[in-house]
Amino acid sequence: MKLTVWTYEGPPHVGAMRVVTGMKDMHYVLHAPQGDTYADLLFTMIERRNHRPPVTYTTFQARDLGEDTAHLFKSACKEAYDRFQPAAMVVGASCTAELIRDDPGGLAEAMDLSIPVIPLELPSYQRKENFGADETFFQIVRALAKPMDKDARPSCNLIGPTALGFRHRDDITELTGLLEDMGVTVNVTAPMGASPADIQTLGRAHFNVLMYPETGESACRWMERELNLPFTKTVPIGVGATRDFIAEVAELTGLKPHLDEARLRQPWYSASVDSTYLTGKRVFIFGDGTHVAAAARIARDEIGFEVAGIGCFNREQARPIRALAKEYGVEALISDDYLEVEAKIEALQPELILGTQMERHIGKRLGIPCAVISAPVHVQDFPARYSPQMGVEGANVIFDTWVHPLVMGLEEHLLHMFREDFEFNDAAGPSHHHGSAHATPEVVASADVIWLDPAERELRKVPFFVRGKARRNTEAFAAERGIGEISVETLYEAKAHYAR
């Protein structure tokens, strides 16, 4: 038993829903009690889907438990089949139904429906949402995909995008264009947008593009073995990774590498002088393993941040993230405990968090700006505009997204110059944030270090967005040297000590 306040991932059947809801002509009969239908609103509200997810819930109640819940499952299955006439169905149990052991797979098979019925075994008390999505898609592919003659021209499948995925919709568009530019057509994108009939033809492609290992890796591994489909290992998020990805595709297809960089602005924006202020800013990166690995590379190599710490919430990616952390000379935090992540951020005191919606809230509390790089998703992660993470446009979008929460270079200087001016007072905050004040908590001085009045006044002249850091640094500096009282001199000695 483990006390959980907020969760990064839902239960595994929500992962299965993400796969099925992304697909066409597919239906999911879920043995579940009343209340589990809450999951529908994730899709209709967060993603603003205009259709209900194709899921039928058996909705058993306490009084059904003594009687025949299996019968309830069968009638729900039959009614769903008659009403929605799907081309294939997946059947399974949510956490409560798993306990009553009705065997939805066996029951559905005995019904002899005229379509493929794919049973799911998702251990709700051990695994989570990403596993559920990965396993569901793998089972669907294994049941439906068949070996086929290859396309005459180079082609690939895009594997991994699901409903409720972080920018999956736009990543598909970006990658499809990128591959077409190189002369590679997309055979099937799956699960998002694919029907059971499309799944059958996956084998026609020459290779798979594994977009999101979290949700597509098991299927890709199976297709590599059974359908002779190698898959790409680079996730093309960031300029360097996109170029590597193109090289990988060239190697797989024998085509000449080609990337149209006419629209690529990120490297120049990063090189231009206004970005100087980004140099060495300490960032903490947290999210799903794939997005964290990509973000770490961009942060260090493409924007010039200092990576102060990385971590992921999905244990499946613990090994690669630990290895990556070693390479960056930091310790990896592998945890889905929100409080642990918060403690880590509090200890590291980064200048920017690249995280999930959870870290955005942590950042709000601690007064640290945050840009969102990964699921779990929020309605804000489905912008109306085109906003991919992958490829050329993805790199541009990421630059804007990460820089936005920070005070801009020139603005930082203006704040210095006009800090006595009413519009630039401490409570005003950066102009592009609607003038709302940063909720920087003033750190209370520890009992053994006293701030002398002139030092305290001097500290107030430091702009608000670095004041907390100045205070902490000065106190640490004083503590290290056994200085009991902080004077103006101590403040500036500490400043010189910490100068980069």
Add this chain to the structure above:
Amino acid sequence: MNAPSSGCRDLPVLKESGQREVFCGLTSIIWLHRKMQDAFFLVVGSRTCAHLLQSAAGVMIFAEPRFGTAILEETDLAGMADANEELDREVDRLLSRRPDIRRLFLVGSCPSEVIKLDLEKAAERLRSRYAPKVNVLNFSGSGIETTFTEGEDACLASMVQELPKTDARQLMLVGALPGVVEDQMLELVAGLGIERVSVLPSTDADTELAVGPNTSFALTQPFLGETYGALKRRHARHIAAPFPFGELGTTAWLHAIAADFGIDAEVVERVTEAPCARARQAVAKASDVLDGKSVFFMPDSQLEIPLARFLTQECGMRPIEVGAPFIHRDVVGPDMETLAENGAPVFSEGQDVDRQLDRVRAARPDLTVCGLGLANPLEAEGLATKWAIELVFTPIHFYEQAGDLAGLFSRPLRRHAALSVAAE
């Protein structure tokens, strides 16, 4: 008006079973924890429960809220002794980290009910350990037993059992309301001249509540059927009345209370004259849009019947079907009768969501009141909707909120009229 006449008992109700598109009772924790600021709600359940709470809360408001889920793991399911020890350990950890907690609710879930984890016994055990500083109670918010607002009902019923006995003549007002609304309510009741008035649930653990044979109680929420039963078992007397929504509902509710306390109707009229006029004026602004329009209620919070009464009687709407997850006739009888006289809708109880949606599509109502899972899909079919959950989170009771309440329903209609570029 004081007791439901036999009329409502005879009204036909369409009873349905099948897939229900509703929340489970755990969802009540979202507003209960804000109402009871020294309480912590510890759900003993699965990752699904934690995910539901997080999703229903919509946004993560607090860094560390006063609710959480003790997630059962494979090891807990193997042996019962383990699960109890684990629970004690988690509670101990929680209470040592959160010294501000004075009331701890152990909340049962579907999995904890199915594996028959006895939370009542657990609460007893923990109560003896942490008394008197922390009171430990338990209730079930499981989906196999409770629908959405029934979580609050179960929570309040668990508190009624614990109340000390009193013989004092008093009025108890029952239901969790936002602070501003509760203050208005207390002022109105004080205006009637009733001296001893208490509110369940209380904001903090130190407020002394008691119940007994000289207690009369009025419900402020229609979903409190269990609590109603629990109070009757403690020999309190129920004041049957329409629910205090809109001008007429609020006035009728106050009249019923006044009658129970032997207060002249004239006193009620004097106290309510000014706010009545304000409410009437405010409702009139919104009812321009609502007048003559049809409305369809999908089952959600049990607020459906009283709210349909308000929309029909005070805003001129035409109710087509009024669905509720459960119809407790002793509680909503007065509203149900008025509604039947004014609009004669189909009353339905329970749900088979696909069949009900067929009826919605056939009737094409001007406004459909439904849950969040259905709203956007119906909008995409060109049907205006009102999210039902907002009716639970927003202050809507009594005179001063009557205009806001009507506005909640008129806004989607005004919006439909305002948007001239259609979505494809």
